Amino acid sequence: MGDVGLEVTERAPTLSGTDDTADHQLVVRSVSHTFPDGTAVLRDVSLTVDRGEFVALIGPSGCGKSTLLKIAAGLEKQTSGEVICHRDNIGFVFQDATLLPFRTVQGNVELFAELHKVPKAKRKEMARAALEMVGLQRFEDKYPKALSGGMKMRASLARSLVLHPHLFLFDEPFASVDEITRARLNDEVIKLFTSEQFAAVFVTHSISEACFLSSRVVVMSQRPARILADIEIPFPYPRHQDLHYETAFVDKARQVAQLLGEA
Amino acid sequence: MALATWHSSDPLQESGDLQEEALAQPAPPRRARSAHRFAKATLGPLAILAVIVGIWELVSYVVLDPQRRFLLPPLQTIFHQAFFIHSNLSVLLSALGVTTEVAMAGLGLSIIIGMLIAIAMSEFKSMERGLYPYLVVLQTIPILALVPLVGFWLGFGFTARIVVCVLISLFPIIASTLFGLQSATRAYHELFDLHHASRFTKLVKLKLPMALPSTFNGFRISAGLSVIGEIVGGYFFQQGKPDIGVLLDQFTAQLNGTMLFGAIFIASLLGVAVFWTFGGISSLVVGNWKE
Numbered sequence: 001m002g003d004v005g006l007e008v009t010e011r012a013p014t015l016s017g018t019d020d021t022a023d024h025q026l027v028v029r030s031v032s033h034t035f036p037d038g039t040a041v042l043r044d045v046s047l048t049v050d051r052g053e054f055v056a057l058i059g060p061s062g063c064g065k066s067t068l069l070k071i072a073a074g075l076e077k078q079t080s081g082e083v084i085c086h087r088d089n090i091g092f093v094f095q096d097a098t099l100l101p102f103r104t105v106q107g108n109v110e111l112f113a114e115l116h117k118v119p120k121a122k123r124k125e126m127a128r129a130a131l132e133m134v135g136l137q138r139f140e141d142k143y144p145k146a147l148s149g150g151m152k153m154r155a156s157l158a159r160s161l162v163l164h165p166h167l168f169l170f171d172e173p174f175a176s177v178d179e180i181t182r183a184r185l186n187d188e189v190i191k192l193f194t195s196e197q198f199a200a201v202f203v204t205h206s207i208s209e210a211c212f213l214s215s216r217v218v219v220m221s222q223r224p225a226r227i228l229a230d231i232e233i234p235f236p237y238p239r240h241q242d243l244h245y246e247t248a249f250v251d252k253a254r255q256v257a258q259l260l261g262e263a
Numbered sequence: 264m265a266l267a268t269w270h271s272s273d274p275l276q277e278s279g280d281l282q283e284e285a286l287a288q289p290a291p292p293r294r295a296r297s298a299h300r301f302a303k304a305t306l307g308p309l310a311i312l313a314v315i316v317g318i319w320e321l322v323s324y325v326v327l328d329p330q331r332r333f334l335l336p337p338l339q340t341i342f343h344q345a346f347f348i349h350s351n352l353s354v355l356l357s358a359l360g361v362t363t364e365v366a367m368a369g370l371g372l373s374i375i376i377g378m379l380i381a382i383a384m385s386e387f388k389s390m391e392r393g394l395y396p397y398l399v400v401l402q403t404i405p406i407l408a409l410v411p412l413v414g415f416w417l418g419f420g421f422t423a424r425i426v427v428c429v430l431i432s433l434f435p436i437i438a439s440t441l442f443g444l445q446s447a448t449r450a451y452h453e454l455f456d457l458h459h460a461s462r463f464t465k466l467v468k469l470k471l472p473m474a475l476p477s478t479f480n481g482f483r484i485s486a487g488l489s490v491i492g493e494i495v496g497g498y499f500f501q502q503g504k505p506d507i508g509v510l511l512d513q514f515t516a517q518l519n520g521t522m523l524f525g526a527i528f529i530a531s532l533l534g535v536a537v538f539w540t541f542g543g544i545s546s547l548v549v550g551n552w553k554e
């Protein structure tokens with residue numbers, strides 16, 4: 001399975017025919033997927049994410065959200081349909097921090113630059129900048145085992161940030177941290193999104209997290225998943241935790257919850 | 264408080280930062296407490312040692328009559344004869360040197376062969392499928408039963424001794440390295456796939472380092488086995504420079520109980536030293552990061 005990513009077609013991320021001015025970072029067109037064992041997970045899914053857009057993906061457990069992200073990143077090959085995106089520099093944040101235990105925080109954050117053959121001095125500098133962005137600059141020499149769950153997640157974010165990708169895929173990154181840490185990591189993501197202006201797809205099971213982070217919430221159905229709704233979340237960035245208590249926000253969250261209930 | 268700079272407006276968040284930092288930097292160990300723990304840990308074994316020495320001396324002086332005392336000589340006689348008489352000591356030390364040399368040569372060879380086999384098995388499914396049944400066989404058959412055959416084929420010298428060491432110490436290295444190489448989960452592999460890393464890059468930057476703790480465990484087990492293999496080989500083959508195995512045989516034939524026990528003590532010390540050394544190397548290499 002190691003080389004799946006290399007076989008997938010890569011193209012300039014613009015759609016011919018539709019408006020060429022939009023900066024599409026990810027275009028998923030009529031993608032369906034069935035695993036070799038016969039499990040059908042995606043049915044005719046289409047999704048376009050532009051630069052500066054933050055899409056939250058929410059849906060029943062096991063419906064195929066992770067599979068969709070993997071197909072987008074080229075880690076899994078769809079059975080039919082088309083994916084268009086730049087595959088050489090995608091930020092992918094997994095549910096587990098997946099830090100290499102034998103590397104220091106600094107070494108972990110340098111990893112992708114190293115894989116792209118960035119010279120040592122330069123990647124050191126890049127890693128330091130990324131660590132500073134997530135507030136881990138004093139922990140660069142620590143090994144992952146010495147970090148708390150929240151700090152591991154920050155290190156994982158820094159690792160993905162180091163090459164400044166234009167497309168970020170998050171697969172339930174904060175599902176296993178406590179509520180307070182999660183809120184702070186959400187602030188962190190908002191801050192990074194505001195300053196880096198990447199395109200993001202963020203899978204989550206939390207309705208409030210989805211509405212808080214995203215500019216669009218995409219609701220998926222039971223397996224095999226279709227897209228049920230695509231809801232605009234119009235609040236300006238940067239957002240603050242207080243947003244949770246505003247009526248407009250609560251209304252949006254209720255709308256998503258109802259759609260999810262019908263899924 | 265580097266972390267707090269961004270969140271300084273919110274006291275709750277700031278305390279969260281403090282908590283995280285406290286987690287990251289555990290309190291320094293208390294010297295007094297660790298001394299106490301050390302005493303607790305050593306007291307039990309020391310008591311058992313005293314009991315064993317007591318029984319030993321009792322059997323030697325009281326149970327055995329003087330003509331049969333060579334079966335279990337008093338401890339101070341053993342120590343005096345074996346370790347404080349220069350000619351005796353140098354016989355033991357020279358045998359110790361031979362045994363160490365052969366056992367470590369065998370272990371080195373075992374490490375090279377074992378790791379190559381484990382890497383091949385982890386990289387190529389067909390290799391794993393093909394070799395696995397033989398590994399099970401290697402683990403199940405009593406390898407010491409092969410010792411005569413090894414001598415029969417290769418003669419009774421240095422080469423044969425090394426081959427015995429390799430045979431007996433190979434399996435733990437293959438098994439532990441293979442287990443370690445396969446310990447990187449799918450997500451780790453995907454991390455490298457995302458950036459189109461080659462298989463070789465993944466092997467060097469992911470699988471091998473991930474395997475280290477487990478591999479070193481295997482080294483430690485195999486080092487002990489290699490010493491056993493060397494002594495058995497020497498005992499059986501009886502040729503070349505005398506090692507501990509040869510001495511064991513000689514002293515038994517001469518009914519020389521004191522020197523027999525001297526050789527046994529030396530062999531035991533070697534086993535313990537090898538085990539500790541490899542444990543030490545392991546904590547030097549992976550102690551920093553191992554969970």
Ligand SMILES: Nc1ncnc2c1ncn2[C@@H]1O[C@H](COP(=O)(O)OP(=O)(O)OP(=O)(O)O)[C@@H](O)[C@H]1O
Pocket residue numbers: 035036037039041060061062063064065066067068223
């Ligand atoms: N390699 C595979 N082979 C066969 N079935 C698979 C494979 N990977 C995942 N599946 C199945 O496909 C379905 C969708 O999996 P996926 O991980 O994409 O769901 P998800 O929406 O991310 O779920 P969750 O919310 O639990 O993370 C699940 O039922 C899962 O068991």
Ligand SMILES: [Mg+2]
Pocket residue numbers: 065066067171
């Ligand atoms: Mg998932």
